[in-house]
Amino acid sequence: MQLNENQSMIRQMARDFATAKVAPIAHAIDxxxxxxxxxxxxxxxxxxxxxxxxxxxxxxxADITSYALVVEELSRACGSHGLTVAAHNSLxxxxxxxxxxxxxxxxxxxxxxxxTSLLSFGLTEAGAGSDAGGTRTTAVRDxxxxxxxxxxxxxxxxxxxxxxxxxxxxxxxxxxSRGISAFIVETGTPGFTVEKKEDKLGMRASDTAPLTLVxxxxxxxxxxxxxxxxxxxxxxxxxxxxxxIAALALGLAEGAFAVARDYTKQREQFGKPIAEFQAVQxxxxxMATQIAAARLLTYEACRLKDAGQDYAHMSAMxxxxxxxxxxxxxxxxxxxxxxxxYTTEYPxxxxxxxxxxxxxxxxxSEIQRLVIGRHALGL
Amino acid sequence: xxxxxxxxxxxxxxxxxxxxxxxxKLDQTGFTRVLNPYDAYAVEEAVRIKEARGGEITAxxxxxxxxxxxxxxxCLAVGCDKAIIINDPLLAxxxxxxIADVLCAALKKDNYDLILFGIKAIDDDSGQVGILVxxxxxxxxxxxxxxxxxGEGTLTAHREIEGGKEIVDCPLPAVLTCQKGLNEPRLPSxxxxxxxxxxxxxxxxxxxxxxxxxxxxxEIRQYSPPPARGTCRLVTGDDAAAAARELAxxxxxxxxxx
Ligand SMILES: Cc1cc2nc3c(=O)[nH]c(=O)nc-3n(C[C@H](O)[C@H](O)[C@H](O)COP(=O)(O)OP(=O)(O)OC[C@H]3O[C@@H](n4cnc5c(N)ncnc54)[C@H](O)[C@@H]3O)c2cc1C
Ligand SMILES: Cc1cc2nc3c(=O)[nH]c(=O)nc-3n(C[C@H](O)[C@H](O)[C@H](O)COP(=O)(O)OP(=O)(O)OC[C@H]3O[C@@H](n4cnc5c(N)ncnc54)[C@H](O)[C@@H]3O)c2cc1C
Numbered sequence: 319m320q321l322n323e324n325q326s327m328i329r330q331m332a333r334d335f336a337t338a339k340v341a342p343i344a345h346a347i348d349x350x351x352x353x354x355x356x357x358x359x360x361x362x363x364x365x366x367x368x369x370x371x372x373x374x375x376x377x378x379x380a381d382i383t384s385y386a387l388v389v390e391e392l393s394r395a396c397g398s399h400g401l402t403v404a405a406h407n408s409l410x411x412x413x414x415x416x417x418x419x420x421x422x423x424x425x426x427x428x429x430x431x432x433x434t435s436l437l438s439f440g441l442t443e444a445g446a447g448s449d450a451g452g453t454r455t456t457a458v459r460d461x462x463x464x465x466x467x468x469x470x471x472x473x474x475x476x477x478x479x480x481x482x483x484x485x486x487x488x489x490x491x492x493x494x495s496r497g498i499s500a501f502i503v504e505t506g507t508p509g510f511t512v513e514k515k516e517d518k519l520g521m522r523a524s525d526t527a528p529l530t531l532v533x534x535x536x537x538x539x540x541x542x543x544x545x546x547x548x549x550x551x552x553x554x555x556x557x558x559x560x561x562x563i564a565a566l567a568l569g570l571a572e573g574a575f576a577v578a579r580d581y582t583k584q585r586e587q588f589g590k591p592i593a594e595f596q597a598v599q600x601x602x603x604x605m606a607t608q609i610a611a612a613r614l615l616t617y618e619a620c621r622l623k624d625a626g627q628d629y630a631h632m633s634a635m636x637x638x639x640x641x642x643x644x645x646x647x648x649x650x651x652x653x654x655x656x657x658x659x660y661t662t663e664y665p666x667x668x669x670x671x672x673x674x675x676x677x678x679x680x681x682x683s684e685i686q687r688l689v690i691g692r693h694a695l696g697l
Numbered sequence: 698x699x700x701x702x703x704x705x706x707x708x709x710x711x712x713x714x715x716x717x718x719x720x721x722k723l724d725q726t727g728f729t730r731v732l733n734p735y736d737a738y739a740v741e742e743a744v745r746i747k748e749a750r751g752g753e754i755t756a757x758x759x760x761x762x763x764x765x766x767x768x769x770x771x772c773l774a775v776g777c778d779k780a781i782i783i784n785d786p787l788l789a790x791x792x793x794x795x796i797a798d799v800l801c802a803a804l805k806k807d808n809y810d811l812i813l814f815g816i817k818a819i820d821d822d823s824g825q826v827g828i829l830v831x832x833x834x835x836x837x838x839x840x841x842x843x844x845x846x847x848g849e850g851t852l853t854a855h856r857e858i859e860g861g862k863e864i865v866d867c868p869l870p871a872v873l874t875c876q877k878g879l880n881e882p883r884l885p886s887x888x889x890x891x892x893x894x895x896x897x898x899x900x901x902x903x904x905x906x907x908x909x910x911x912x913x914x915x916e917i918r919q920y921s922p923p924p925a926r927g928t929c930r931l932v933t934g935d936d937a938a939a940a941a942r943e944l945a946x947x948x949x950x951x952x953x954x955x
Binding site for chain 2: 323324326327328330331334335338363364365366368369373378379380384388
């Protein structure tokens with residue numbers, strides 16, 4: 319893969335930031351489950367939170383390849399940082415930049431790009447996960463307002479968000495994917511509550527929480543795009559978001575691989591470095607091969623999106639393969655480290671826990687297979 | 698305030714140098730190259746001065762065209778206004794004195810109030826170029842600075858000396874070499890990286906500068922790898938006293954160090 323000069327500089331800068339600022343805190347924020355406010359502020363100053371926001375709205379206006387490179391580099395050091403940046407850019411900023419009105423973009427994108435307030439995406443509900451058509455949250459028109467009622471689950475960055483995109487049923491008679499609309503809801507709106515954050519297996523420093531909406535009055539001007547088109551918008555949003563989850567998983571796999579490679583060269587058993595045993599070399603060979611394939615898929619999806627071509631199937635393949643690769647590689651990395659890998663003294667167990675999210679968030683591996691299968695069959 | 702920052706691209710300190718046997722040349726394939734870390738202090742200081750009092754910063758380097766990316770990311774995107782790359786086949790094998798001559802020619806093309814260098818480049822650790830430039834230009838120089846305050850036409854610099862610090866006043870224009878501790882270099886922001894390409898970057902030859910680099914006074918004859926580290930040996934004994942006796946014996950009779 320040949321990077322252009324801008325992409326190469328951006329990757330190097332992201333790597334420098336991850337090495338200097340993220341890697342040193344990754345262990346502690348995972349252990350304590352604390353959201354890294356200070357580094358998130360710095361990421362805002364450096365432009366990481368405005369990667370997909372056009373320049374005229376205070377963003378970087380980077381191509382998707384550059385964006386994926388940043389997420390990848392952050393995630394080599396810490397999955398939670400990768401997820402915070404990925405969810406904010408792909409799920410929060412991108413739909414407003416793509417489907418929003420001029421006023422919505424002017425109002426919500428500049429503070430988001432500067433990182434003074436994050437943007438979140440509230441789609442999932444207790445009864446509507448893989449099947450987002452099962453959305454129960456409702457929005458009822460009342461003059462110039464819509465009144466929202468319902469609840470959401472697992473919403474990333476929501477405690478730190480200034481506004482969220484919330485999907486709700488606006489046509490109670492419509493079934494399945496029809497009759498859903500998307501609204502931009504400001505977090506200060508009366509009746510809107512971000513509940514206690516979840517205690518998770520991995521991505522422990524990423525903020526995940528349920529939301530409750532009780533008679534939340536949202537101005538009609540905050541309807542995102544057209545009424546009833548919400549399903550279409552979030553399908554498109556997820557097509558793009560999956561590239562960032564692939565980049566996240568790629569970074570985790572690479573981070574774990576680097577630890578395993580270095581460790582096996584140092585660790586001696588039976589009188590020699592364990593890297594000299596073919597069984598260990600084969601593990602590393604399989605890891606490296608899977609990572610190389612994952613990288614090509616991920617950046618091929620980026621290339622297609624940057625070139626304005628159809629990329630939905632490729633982003634689904636990239637996400638499926640890369641997140642499963644991250645599970646495989648982090649598991650093998652622990653194996654290479656033996657008992658040490660199983661403890662928190664080394665980062666591979668954290669990477670293993672973080673990687674698991676990638677097979678679930680923004681569509682499970684099974685849902686990716688549905689998307690890929692439909693594309694393959696021309697359905 | 699017109700500031701020049703003279704910088705060099707060096708191999709990343711993580712770079713593994715493949716040198717099995719002594720050789721006259723290093724195989725540099727596969728090296729990742731970065732801005733010399735001491736030069737980053739010089740760039741940062743220049744940018745802080747510009748932010749405080751206005752001015753213009755020119756980054757100048759002698760090196761191949763491949764330094765473009767480093768100059769863009771670590772100089773222009775951080776706040777330098779333009780960059781000059783002096784690239785000439787005549788400079789292959791140039792020593793510090795020749796590099797200083799060529800830099801002087803470039804520096805004389807403009808009237809700089811302040812010329813900043815890193816204290817040394819981490820590749821050859823030579824640490825001479827900044828001071829040579831000052832001498833050749835007949836300017837005062839202060840080396841190894843860790844703090845800088847500018848007055849009107851003067852500066853006050855703190856410099857590290859053995860076991861303490863020295864505070865030096867000096868008139869402008871002057872040449873300073875920057876030490877770790879002077880400041881905390883910033884990372885370039887993404888928007889600035891993307892815009893760095895719009896800033897002028899000039900590639901010039903020795904002829905453009907009207908200078909003929911002098912023949913090298915110094916020739917590098919050989920690079921040799923450091924001696925292989927000996928294997929570790931654990932000295933044991935029935936108790937601490939016995940282990941210490943055994944250690945003393947090994948140091949005396951085998952290692953012959955005591
Ligand atoms: C850390 C974290 C952060 C998240 N952040 C956000 C966010 O910011 N915004 C947001 O809206 N959501 C977010 N989510 C929610 C996430 O998108 C959902 O968890 C995901 O879509 C899966 O839905 P579910 O959890 O309800 O699982 P379910 O849909 O109940 O799935 C359970 C299992 O059934 C399988 N399954 C379901 N349907 C099918 C089918 N048709 N065919 C085959 N298998 C099927 C699934 O693959 C899975 O294995 C987040 C989740 C997590 C864990
Ligand atoms: C939670 C936990 C509880 C434990 N409890 C106990 C206990 O109660 N008592 C006790 O004595 N021990 C205990 N252990 C230690 C455990 O038995 C060792 O971790 C295990 O034997 C592996 O040794 P190691 O961790 O040193 O890994 P290593 O031996 O360093 O192995 C690292 C990697 O190299 C591979 N490798 C090593 N040698 C070869 C070879 N010749 N050929 C191919 N591959 C090779 C291994 O398969 C592994 O993938 C425990 C470990 C854990 C994590």
